[in-house]
Amino acid sequence: xxxxxxxxxxxxxxxxxxxxxxxxxxxxxxxxxxxxxxxxxxxxxxxxxxxxxxxxxxxxxxxxxxxxxxxxxxxxxxxxxxxxxxxxxxxxxxxxxxxxxxxxxxxxxxxxxxxxxxxxxxxxxxxxxxxxxxxxxxxxxxxxxxxxxxxxxxxxxxxxxxxxxxxxxxxxxxxxxxxxxxxxxxxxxxxxxxxxxxxxxxxxxxxxxxxxxxxxxxxxxxxxxxxxxxxxxxxxxxxxxxxxxxxxxxxxxxxxxxxxxxxxxxxxxxxxxxxxxxxxxxxxxxxxxxxxxxxxxxxxxxxxxxxxxxxxxxxxxxxxxxxxxxxxxxxxxxxxxxxxxxxxxxxxxxxxxxxxxxxxxxxxxxxxxxxxxxxxxxxxxxxxxxxxxxxxxxxxxxxxxxxxxxxxxxxxxxxxxxxxxxxxxxxxxxxxxxxxxxxxxxxxxxxxxxxxxxxxxxxxxxxxxxxxxxxxxxxxxxxxxxxxxxxxxxxxxxxxxxxxxxxxxxxxxxxxxxxxxxxxxxxxxxxxxxxxxxxxxxxxxx
Amino acid sequence: xxxxxxxxxxxxxxxxxxxxxxxxxxxxxxxxxxxxxxxxxxxxxxxxxxxxxxxxxxxxxxxxxxxxxxxxxxxxxxxxxxxxxxxxxxxxxxxxxxxxxxxxxxxxxxxxxxxxxxxxxxxxxxxxxxxxxxxxxxxxxxxxxxxxxxxxxxxxxxxxxxxxxxxxxxxxxxxxxxxxxxxxxxxxxxxxxxxxxxxxxxxxxxxxxxxxxxxxxxxxxxxxxxxxxxxxxxxxxxxxxxxxxxxxxxxxxxxxxxxxxxxxxxxxxxxxxxxxxxxxxxxxxxxxxxxxxxxxxxxxxxxxxxxxxxxxxxxxxxxxxxxxxxxxxxxxxx
Numbered sequence: 069x070x071x072x073x074x075x076x077x078x079x080x081x082x083x084x085x086x087x088x089x090x091x092x093x094x095x096x097x098x099x100x101x102x103x104x105x106x107x108x109x110x111x112x113x114x115x116x117x118x119x120x121x122x123x124x125x126x127x128x129x130x131x132x133x134x135x136x137x138x139x140x141x142x143x144x145x146x147x148x149x150x151x152x153x154x155x156x157x158x159x160x161x162x163x164x165x166x167x168x169x170x171x172x173x174x175x176x177x178x179x180x181x182x183x184x185x186x187x188x189x190x191x192x193x194x195x196x197x198x199x200x201x202x203x204x205x206x207x208x209x210x211x212x213x214x215x216x217x218x219x220x221x222x223x224x225x226x227x228x229x230x231x232x233x234x235x236x237x238x239x240x241x242x243x244x245x246x247x248x249x250x251x252x253x254x255x256x257x258x259x260x261x262x263x264x265x266x267x268x269x270x271x272x273x274x275x276x277x278x279x280x281x282x283x284x285x286x287x288x289x290x291x292x293x294x295x296x297x298x299x300x301x302x303x304x305x306x307x308x309x310x311x312x313x314x315x316x317x318x319x320x321x322x323x324x325x326x327x328x329x330x331x332x333x334x335x336x337x338x339x340x341x342x343x344x345x346x347x348x349x350x351x352x353x354x355x356x357x358x359x360x361x362x363x364x365x366x367x368x369x370x371x372x373x374x375x376x377x378x379x380x381x382x383x384x385x386x387x388x389x390x391x392x393x394x395x396x397x398x399x400x401x402x403x404x405x406x407x408x409x410x411x412x413x414x415x416x417x418x419x420x421x422x423x424x425x426x427x428x429x430x431x432x433x434x435x436x437x438x439x440x441x442x443x444x445x446x447x448x449x450x451x452x453x454x455x456x457x458x459x460x461x462x463x464x465x466x467x468x469x470x471x472x473x474x475x476x477x478x479x480x481x482x483x484x485x486x487x488x489x490x491x492x493x494x495x496x497x498x499x500x501x502x503x504x505x506x507x508x509x510x511x512x513x514x515x516x517x518x519x520x521x522x523x524x525x526x527x528x529x530x531x532x533x534x535x536x537x538x539x540x541x542x543x544x545x546x547x548x549x550x551x552x553x554x555x556x557x558x559x560x561x562x563x564x565x566x567x568x569x570x571x572x573x574x575x576x577x578x579x580x581x582x583x584x585x586x587x588x589x590x591x592x593x594x595x596x597x598x599x600x601x602x603x604x605x606x607x608x609x610x
Numbered sequence: 611x612x613x614x615x616x617x618x619x620x621x622x623x624x625x626x627x628x629x630x631x632x633x634x635x636x637x638x639x640x641x642x643x644x645x646x647x648x649x650x651x652x653x654x655x656x657x658x659x660x661x662x663x664x665x666x667x668x669x670x671x672x673x674x675x676x677x678x679x680x681x682x683x684x685x686x687x688x689x690x691x692x693x694x695x696x697x698x699x700x701x702x703x704x705x706x707x708x709x710x711x712x713x714x715x716x717x718x719x720x721x722x723x724x725x726x727x728x729x730x731x732x733x734x735x736x737x738x739x740x741x742x743x744x745x746x747x748x749x750x751x752x753x754x755x756x757x758x759x760x761x762x763x764x765x766x767x768x769x770x771x772x773x774x775x776x777x778x779x780x781x782x783x784x785x786x787x788x789x790x791x792x793x794x795x796x797x798x799x800x801x802x803x804x805x806x807x808x809x810x811x812x813x814x815x816x817x818x819x820x821x822x823x824x825x826x827x828x829x830x831x832x833x834x835x836x837x838x839x840x841x842x843x844x845x846x847x848x849x850x851x852x853x854x855x856x857x858x859x860x861x862x863x864x865x866x867x868x869x870x871x872x873x874x875x876x877x878x879x880x881x882x883x884x885x886x887x888x889x890x891x892x893x894x895x896x897x898x899x900x901x902x903x904x905x906x907x908x909x910x911x912x913x914x915x916x917x918x919x920x921x922x923x924x925x926x927x928x929x930x931x932x933x934x935x936x937x938x939x940x941x942x943x944x
Contacts, residue, residue, distance in 0.1 A: 231723075239719060240720065241716060257716075259717070259719070259720050266689075331684070332652070332684040375748075384752070
């Protein structure tokens with residue numbers, strides 16, 4: 069059966085036919101698009117439910133983590149208002165006192181352990197949250213507070229006691245000591261967090277995602293117009309894959325999930341072989357078979373690898389999380405077996421190494437359509453961007469970082485000059501790169517229109533414009549959250565634009581993002597989505 | 611914390627990729643003298659434990675002759691350590707091999723926080739042949755420096771590949787990085803349990819704080835011997851390939867074929883049937899090979915080859931295999 073929808077206006081992101089008013093859908097695919105004359109032969113009935121709505125291609129979140137769904141099982145404690153999967157807005161908390169207050173209320177009805185997430189002390193003058201603060205929440209059960217970066221966790225005394233860590237004499241770079249010589253409850257970096265994680269219900273399994281978490285994540289996607297979302301670091305064990313296959317196959321599962329293999333136990337050929345096995349399991353709604361590698365750490369954690377210039381505050385250079393030999397061998401096997409690899413870099417030195425390895429791999433195994441993507445790629449000057457273009461490597465920039473941490477980057481991490489060039493979308497487009505932009509949810513909230521706003525306005529939390537020369541046009545930003553993102557995930561032949569033969573994936577908007585200035589992008593409200601022809605209205609908060 | 615007597619002693623083995631960490635582990639595992647060792651490695655990417663030592667395999671655990679075992683910890687070292695600690699009656703010692711780019715310091719700090727484990731020492735293996743090019747490379751010099759600075763024992767390995775004056779130069783550079791650390795010069799990581807056990811039980815936890823004062827640029831005056839007589843580039847990349855090897859092989863011919871590969875082949879390990887149909891292991895490295903008869907065990911016949919990545923691996927392996935297969939499969943053409 070063919071369904072015809074009429075909308076106020078349809079922006080197709082197809083340059084050959086930029087706008088339309090009518091779109092016909094059959095079997096989940098677009099079969100005709102244009103005016104009424106172009107579709108009326110397909111159906112007598114025109115569905116008028118979107119007649120006052122604006123349709124865009126369903127947004128593609130180019131870098132997120134499905135685990136955001138499981139985070140909502142814990143208590144949100146962030147500075148900014150944030151909507152949960154059901155649309156209920158959790159008010160931002162503006163002081164440590166407010167955080168303690170919210171956790172206290174939850175503790176009254178909680179047994180076992182209690183975890184809050186999303187706090188970022190930089191928004192209240194870097195006040196540290198210590199075990200003494202969290203002891204006010206509870207002395208009986210272990211309490212943890214995961215920071216927004218996920219690189220720092222604060223815990224109460226009980227959590228430390230349970231692991232025998234509430235004692236003097238501890239020497240560990242990730243365990244902060246108080247004046248009394250005892251740990252003050254703040255744990256920094258993956259090694260320290262791994263010690264405490266399991267006792268507060270925040271362990272490495274969280275990266276995988278259970279059925280409930282996957283459903284919650286998908287509900288967040290509907291609210292933000294997302295019809296295809298990436299899941300950027302999943303161990304993809306056999307059990308997890310079974311759960312994911314089953315959940316995404318539920319008839320009303322509303323998104324296409326692209327889940328990437330991240331393994332720290334496999335390398336080289338074994339890693340690529342595992343990806344091949346996974347690729348064969350792919351379904352319409354669960355896409356497997358791509359691999360994520362991580363080259364360095366994060367800039368705000370001072371673990372990213374920077375070139376000369378280093379950290380603005382004098383911190384020593386960051387850490388390598390993979391050797392160039394392992395990078396190169398993964399790239400070579402990926403090219404031989406037609407597996408796509410995404411590589412995380414934050415610092416420019418890491419990007420430089422990745423580019424060098426891709427170049428060498430391509431010399432050994434020449435290939436045109438390899439779709440290597442550098443993820444985050446936050447510091448990339450013209451030199452690196454030109455090299456990326458030469459090798460046909462695309463960049464997926466962390467536009468949201470400019471808003472959430474831009475002020476800190478200017479003040480502490482890389483200084484005002486390099487901060488103004490972070491996530492250089494305009495330069496990348498000038499050099500002809502394919503680009504995407506992303507939220508890295510749950511690190512920042514999943515919301516492609518907001519991400520597009522960040523890339524067009526580059527406004528920071530304090531209201532400064534960070535690097536106005538790197539602002540891009542609204543049309544370029546919307547392209548980046550549709551076709552650009554689809555390209556980086558290797559799905560541009562299926563989604564990302566509205567044209568005949570592609571999937572009928574729409575973002576259904578209440579307002580027209582193109583009719584006003586760029587600053588309006590973040591104000592546009594989303595009615596819901598259509599995914600493969602199935603209509604999903606965002607749930608109104610109760 | 612004072613360690614209670616039954617805490618399990620732990621040694622870390624660190625060092626940059628290709629320095630000889632795995633060779634060191636194998637040397638120790640071959641000469642355990644009845645010590646039951648639990649070995650934790652970051653990953654099994656390349657089959658790294660001598661195949662002849664392996665008794666059986668289950669998921670991420672290799673069971674090794676003499677009550678030893680080897681398991682991969684991937685992204686959760688803490689969980690692996692807690693598991694070992696719970697089973698500490700089964701073992702006398704723990705060895706942790708850190709990944710080639712990681713800093714042993716962070717792990718050295720973590721181990722003492724796991725109840726039941728006591729960190730004894732950090733051994734860092736240095737490839738003396740590549741040391742200069744590593745310290746000269748802005749991408750990795752600080753990592754190599756930080757690794758060396760965290761050692762209780764530095765194993766200056768592969769000294770047979772450099773001249774005596776170059777050895778002295780390397781030693782004096784090590785003195786600048788870690789003046790009080792013991793240094794052993796070896797050719798193939800020949801380190802014994804005694805070497806490790808006699809080290810002070812005071813783990814090296816102090817150096818990271820002073821690391822910020824060490825900067826690669828200011829510390830080193832590169833001496834003239836950087837390039838040795840061997841012409842090839844020590845930074846060349848290597849590729850590895852694992853093959854199933856059904857059929858019977860002439861191991862003498864196989865050994866010869868491997869030796870003929872010269873510097874294209876870095877290392878090879880084969881477990882397969884010999885001409886007589888007995889399971890045989892062959893281990894090749896540095897232009898020489900040894901074979902070992904294995905008791906018959908239900909194990910897949912395979913070969914692992916590590917070769918220069920510039921080599922055409924298909925042709926390369928075909929040549930080796932075809933020259934040593936004693937019962938060639940009937941070819942389509944023949």
